[in-house]
Amino acid sequence: MSAKIRVTVWNEFRHEKKHAEVKAVYPDGIHNCIAEGLSSAPDISCRTATQDEPEHGLTEKVLAETDVLTWWGHLAHDEVSDEIVKRVQKRVLAGMGLICLHSAHFSKILRTMLGTNCSLKWREAGEKERLWNIEPGHPITAGIGEYFELPHTEMYGERFDIPTPDKVVFISWFEGGEVFRSGCCWERGHGRIFYFRPGHETFPIFRDENIRKVILNACRWAAPRVNMADNCPNVKPLEPIRSKA
Ligand code: ZN
Numbered sequence: 001m002s003a004k005i006r007v008t009v010w011n012e013f014r015h016e017k018k019h020a021e022v023k024a025v026y027p028d029g030i031h032n033c034i035a036e037g038l039s040s041a042p043d044i045s046c047r048t049a050t051q052d053e054p055e056h057g058l059t060e061k062v063l064a065e066t067d068v069l070t071w072w073g074h075l076a077h078d079e080v081s082d083e084i085v086k087r088v089q090k091r092v093l094a095g096m097g098l099i100c101l102h103s104a105h106f107s108k109i110l111r112t113m114l115g116t117n118c119s120l121k122w123r124e125a126g127e128k129e130r131l132w133n134i135e136p137g138h139p140i141t142a143g144i145g146e147y148f149e150l151p152h153t154e155m156y157g158e159r160f161d162i163p164t165p166d167k168v169v170f171i172s173w174f175e176g177g178e179v180f181r182s183g184c185c186w187e188r189g190h191g192r193i194f195y196f197r198p199g200h201e202t203f204p205i206f207r208d209e210n211i212r213k214v215i216l217n218a219c220r221w222a223a224p225r226v227n228m229a230d231n232c233p234n235v236k237p238l239e240p241i242r243s244k245a
């Protein structure tokens with residue numbers, strides 16, 4: 001591990017090419033906007049990768065040089081190759097951090113890591129969202145007040161089909177009445193996983209100061225403590241075993 005946390009910001013990067021409405025919000029792509037938000041932090045070094053690059057931009061070399069991978073996808077989850085998903089999974093189990101954003105709830109990688117369907121309710125009405133910080137002592141909510149609001153969002157509502165998180169740090173309330181576990185933490189193997197709900201492509205969510213703070217905090221929280229691929233060794237005893245039949 002290097003002194004700086006090496007973050008790879010991964011994006012499907014399809015909406016921004018196809019839909020003028022999205023291009024207007026993210027002219028350089030969602031990945032570059034997220035990377036820009038992280039770039040001012042002195043302890044982060046950032047690169048980006050997108051789905052249509054060879055190997056989805058996630059070669060063995062890139063992943064070996066990645067401490068934390070952030071993931072945004074929506075239209076083309078099924079086009080992500082199983083081989084690359086396996087490769088990312090292996091790195092998470094060995095200690096790499098994974099941050100899945102918004103519609104990445106349905107990404108192959110999150111569903112692989114969590115083992116559930118990860119379905120939820122949704123509605124595109126541009127309504128207000130209030131995110132309640134229910135773990136003010138958690139590193140991911142550092143610098144965030146009791147709550148913050150996004151004026152226009154896509155709604156995600158419960159039930160969110162996930163395994164019970166190790167920690168839920170944000171709960172969202174939506175103008176239309178639903179609630180949602182918006183910031184969820186898990187550990188899988190040696191890796192830390194954070195799911196963060198906001199990030200619909202037609203709203204400038206990734207330019208919001210609180211959102212940028214949470215993503216930065218999450219990168220710091222998810223940074224690896226070890227890089228260790230576990231195998232299944234047959235071992236000699238530490239001391240002689242005398243009770244053997
Ligand atoms: Zn969305």
